[in-house]
Amino acid sequence: MAETRxxxxxxxxxxxxYRTGDQWFLPGNTSTHLAILRTVASAQSDGRNVDGxxxxxxxxxxxxxxxxxxxxxxxxRIEEELGTVGGIxxxxxxxxxxxxxxxxxxxxxxxxxxxxxxxWPDSEELDNQLWGIIKARGLEERLRAAxxxxxxxxxxxxxxxxxxxxxxxxxYDILDPACDRSSREDxxxxxxxxxxxxxxxxxxxxxxxxxSLGHTDFGMYTVFPHCPRCKANAPVGRWKESYPETSxxxxxxxxxxxxxxxxxxxxxxxxxxADSLEKWLREAAYDSFLRAFLRQQNCTPEQVDEVIxxxxxxxxxxxxxxxxxxxxxxxxxxxxxxxxxxxxxxHAACSISLADDLDMEFVLVPAGEFLMGxxxxxxxxxESPQHVVRFDRPFYMGRYLVTQAQWNAVMNPLRPQGDxxxxxxxxxxxxxxxxxxxxxxxxxxxxxxxxxxxxxxxCRAGTSTKYxxxxxxxxxxxxxxxxxxxxxxxxxxxxxxxxxxxxKGKRSPVxxxxxxxxxxxxxxxxxxxxxxxxxxxxxxxxxxxxxxxxEGETKIPFRVMRGGWASATEFVCTSAxxxxxxxxxxxxxxxxxxxxxxxxxxALFATPYGFRVVCEIS
Numbered sequence: 001m002a003e004t005r006x007x008x009x010x011x012x013x014x015x016x017x018y019r020t021g022d023q024w025f026l027p028g029n030t031s032t033h034l035a036i037l038r039t040v041a042s043a044q045s046d047g048r049n050v051d052g053x054x055x056x057x058x059x060x061x062x063x064x065x066x067x068x069x070x071x072x073x074x075x076x077r078i079e080e081e082l083g084t085v086g087g088i089x090x091x092x093x094x095x096x097x098x099x100x101x102x103x104x105x106x107x108x109x110x111x112x113x114x115x116x117x118x119x120w121p122d123s124e125e126l127d128n129q130l131w132g133i134i135k136a137r138g139l140e141e142r143l144r145a146a147x148x149x150x151x152x153x154x155x156x157x158x159x160x161x162x163x164x165x166x167x168x169x170x171x172y173d174i175l176d177p178a179c180d181r182s183s184r185e186d187x188x189x190x191x192x193x194x195x196x197x198x199x200x201x202x203x204x205x206x207x208x209x210x211x212s213l214g215h216t217d218f219g220m221y222t223v224f225p226h227c228p229r230c231k232a233n234a235p236v237g238r239w240k241e242s243y244p245e246t247s248x249x250x251x252x253x254x255x256x257x258x259x260x261x262x263x264x265x266x267x268x269x270x271x272x273x274a275d276s277l278e279k280w281l282r283e284a285a286y287d288s289f290l291r292a293f294l295r296q297q298n299c300t301p302e303q304v305d306e307v308i309x310x311x312x313x314x315x316x317x318x319x320x321x322x323x324x325x326x327x328x329x330x331x332x333x334x335x336x337x338x339x340x341x342x343x344x345x346x347h348a349a350c351s352i353s354l355a356d357d358l359d360m361e362f363v364l365v366p367a368g369e370f371l372m373g374x375x376x377x378x379x380x381x382x383e384s385p386q387h388v389v390r391f392d393r394p395f396y397m398g399r400y401l402v403t404q405a406q407w408n409a410v411m412n413p414l415r416p417q418g419d420x421x422x423x424x425x426x427x428x429x430x431x432x433x434x435x436x437x438x439x440x441x442x443x444x445x446x447x448x449x450x451x452x453x454x455x456x457x458x459c460r461a462g463t464s465t466k467y468x469x470x471x472x473x474x475x476x477x478x479x480x481x482x483x484x485x486x487x488x489x490x491x492x493x494x495x496x497x498x499x500x501x502x503x504k505g506k507r508s509p510v511x512x513x514x515x516x517x518x519x520x521x522x523x524x525x526x527x528x529x530x531x532x533x534x535x536x537x538x539x540x541x542x543x544x545x546x547x548x549x550x551e552g553e554t555k556i557p558f559r560v561m562r563g564g565w566a567s568a569t570e571f572v573c574t575s576a577x578x579x580x581x582x583x584x585x586x587x588x589x590x591x592x593x594x595x596x597x598x599x600x601x602x603a604l605f606a607t608p609y610g611f612r613v614v615c616e617i618s
Contacts, residue, residue, distance in 0.1 A: 004215040008117040008158055012195055013205040014100035017085050027209050034111040036081045040088050041110040050293050054078050063306040069297050071311055074275040099202040102194035115191045127152040133177050146170045150252040155230040162205035172196040221268035225259035234259045313557040316584055323433050334446050338618035346394055352443055354409040362396035362615050363519045365458045372456055373539055374576045381538055383576045389453045391546045397458045398612035400510040400521050410438050421509035423527045425608030428586035429559045432530050432611045446616035449532040451548035452560045459575045461517040466574045467524055468516035473570045479508045480525035483569040505567030507608055523563055524573040527610040531560040535580040559583050565608050
């Protein structure tokens with residue numbers, strides 16, 4: 001979840017070629033005009049300006065010796081942004097001669113005339129520290145003359161803008177002893193102190209703006225009710241549909257205002273791919289740029305090839321290819337051997353014996369058709385377009401998720417261990433393939449992962465609602481974490497009743513919650529489930545016969561996950577919900593399993609991934 005933040009933005013008033021418009025001096029406008037300039041200068045000192053392109057974000061890649069190198073993700077052409085004003089060399093000369101260019105501590109020599117202070121205004125510790133400095137230095141009389149007094153004091157500094165010389169001098173005298181010279185967290189304060197010195201020396205107005213408390217999440221930017229004068233948050237609660245229409249006295253400055261009139265919520269559509277270098281350079285040009293960028297980092301030609309191969313998931317894709325070839329050979333042989341031996345009975349259920357007193361149960365999923373995906377009104381492009389999928393033949397689907405006991409009986413064991421009634425988790429797509437391969441050889445029948453279409457068809461069990469149980473899901477129907485607190489926690493009754501309960505993010509033994517109409521358990525929540533399919537970001541071009549969508553397998557290392565998990569909300573546990581996971585997730589055997597009883601945040605939000613098996617009807 002995104003942060004809830006409130007920051008001070010500031011700018012020194014000094015006209016230059018890079019600041020344009022009627023209100024060029026305001027902090028927001030200054031930042032808009034000069035941020036690119038500062039970005040280019042920062043990249044110049046950091047070796048990220050290559051072939052006329054400024055790289056703004058990057059990931060890390062490795063060669064085969066595990067040496068790390070930066071992989072560029074996004075950026076822009078420098079000439080397109082700075083060409084009209086002479087480029088970075090002209091900017092360095094202009095800013096170098098400017099009185100308002102307060103030096104930062106980031107190795108950047110341009111655009112030091114704006115910045116921000118990211119300090120929590122409601123900090124009682126900070127307020128006590130500032131008042132201690134004021135009283136120790138005898139600054140209270142000057143303070144009362146220069147700024148409105150508020151509680152906390154921080155709000156009063158930013159009510160009036162611009163700040164003149166006397167206010168700048170007082171702020172410097174208060175903040176200078178409060179600044180930790182050795183702390184990275186105070187870098188922005190040290191930069192502001194430099195700006196105040198420039199303002200004092202050259203009589204430059206300081207424009208300041210304290211933003212209202214805001215929060216960005218779920219594609220929305222929400223500003224909470226606040227005082228329009230000092231921007232203090234109104235103590236009327238957050239995330240409400242409406243607020244008091246009556247006059248309210250600000251807790252900080254005493255200003256009267258109506259909370260409902262000073263809050264907002266608007267769409268915040270951030271497109272992380274808008275400046276993707278791979279997208280706008282295209283494949284060949286990006287490859288050439290990437291090679292130049294790696295050479296800038298002193299990569300040898302051999303290392304460049306290794307880094308790019310690893311970046312493109314070469315080893316993983318070759319591994320997928322080898323597994324696919326082996327599985328195709330096994331399944332084709334078994335299908336040929338069973339040709340003409342079709343079991344016409346098609347029992348509603350069947351089972352296979354894995355060990356003494358340990359069976360794997362299967363449920364017959366009938367032939368038929370269904371509408372796969374979500375409707376356009378649900379605004380989830382990954383689950384659209386809806387399309388009809390038809391199954392000409394029935395198949396058997398595992399009644400339960402594969403359990404620890406069933407895993408151990410086949411794999412003898414290979415990593416997953418624990419309570420035998422719990423579903424396996426932290427297994428990779430490769431682990432699932434190995435399990436199915438062993439099962440094929442042992443039983444001489446076709447066992448495999450379900451296709452994504454098979455999984456959703458079996459999950460819906462003839463329904464068209466969000467869940468197999470209707471358009472809502474309650475904690476007594478599945479193991480998930482409700483988004484709201486409308487449901488009380490349900491206690492687990494003694495055996496043999498097996499009454500389900502909301503388990504607060506923990507896996508539960510298979511079969512504890514009601515099955516869907518076709519007798520399949522845990523299709524919503526508990527443990528996320530691997531499917532056979534390669535990940536595609538929508539259903540454009542998806543198969544309509546229920547088969548696995550393997551197009552792009554030589555280039556895409558991600559597979560489809562279905563069902564949601566115990567710590568997921570109901571929104572990701574719907575029948576249509578889907579997301580992606582790297583096929584080798586779960587292969588990190590050196591990572592210890594989370595202690596589910598430890599109550600750690602990491603354990604709560606860990607995503608367990610298991611699977612269930614399809615048995616083809618011969």
